[in-house]
Amino acid sequence: MKIPCSYQIDFNTGMVTRYPKTTERKLSEIRNCFYDGQAVERVLKKADPIIYEAYEVKSPNEEGLLSWCTTIIHPGCVGREYHMTKGHFHKKDISTEFYLGLKGKGLLIAQSRAGQFTSLEIRPGVMVDVPPSWAHRVVNTGIEELIVMAMFSSDAGHYYCQIEEKGFMKLVVKQDERYALIKNPRYGVDR
Numbered sequence: 001m002k003i004p005c006s007y008q009i010d011f012n013t014g015m016v017t018r019y020p021k022t023t024e025r026k027l028s029e030i031r032n033c034f035y036d037g038q039a040v041e042r043v044l045k046k047a048d049p050i051i052y053e054a055y056e057v058k059s060p061n062e063e064g065l066l067s068w069c070t071t072i073i074h075p076g077c078v079g080r081e082y083h084m085t086k087g088h089f090h091k092k093d094i095s096t097e098f099y100l101g102l103k104g105k106g107l108l109i110a111q112s113r114a115g116q117f118t119s120l121e122i123r124p125g126v127m128v129d130v131p132p133s134w135a136h137r138v139v140n141t142g143i144e145e146l147i148v149m150a151m152f153s154s155d156a157g158h159y160y161c162q163i164e165e166k167g168f169m170k171l172v173v174k175q176d177e178r179y180a181l182i183k184n185p186r187y188g189v190d191r
């Protein structure tokens with residue numbers, strides 16, 4: 001039986017005391033997330049930057065338990081598109097997830113299986129409720145790290161294929177020094 005426990009999060013770095021980093025996504029690994037392939041190549045000719053990192057505190061994969069994670073999305077753009085996470089659905093389609101902004105600013109974009117799309121601004125103190133059956137991605141639209149904490153059912157699982165293949169309906173791009181959502185020309189087109 002699991003016993004009650006506590007954790008220490010550094011809101012400034014996203015690090016969790018005694019928990020190692022579990023994810024580090026470099027541009028080369030998530031190149032297909034970005035629309036502008038030529039811009040990806042231009043960046044990769046010089047370096048392979050880390051786009052985001054995560055510290056996951058995982059409970060056993062059992063119904064009734066929660067896991068959580070801090071994600072640090074570094075600032076920047078590839079072409080006109082802001083840095084972002086890969087994005088996913090959950091395998092267990094009755095799973096809700098909550099996101100809390102800890103540092104920086106950005107957007108959580110979400111897309112339902114039924115084809116609805118929405119975006120919500122996230123910044124320190126903002127909690128976002130992602131109900132079941134909505135794919136979600138976090139985008140850093142600011143000039144400093146965006147740090148968020150996500151809490152989800154331990155047995156939710158992650159399902160990346162659909163987003164990898166079809167993308168989200170909209171891109172989050174830099175326009176006149178602020179963000180804009182534009183139609184994704186590649187949405188629904190196999191990559």
Ligand code: S6P
Binds near residue numbers: 069070138150152
């Ligand atoms: C887990 C939750 C987050 C993401 C993390 C990285 O359900 O949504 O902890 O795993 O932000 O994003 P992604 O899309 O690469 O898993």
Ligand code: ZN
Binds near residue numbers: 152
């Ligand atoms: Zn999730």
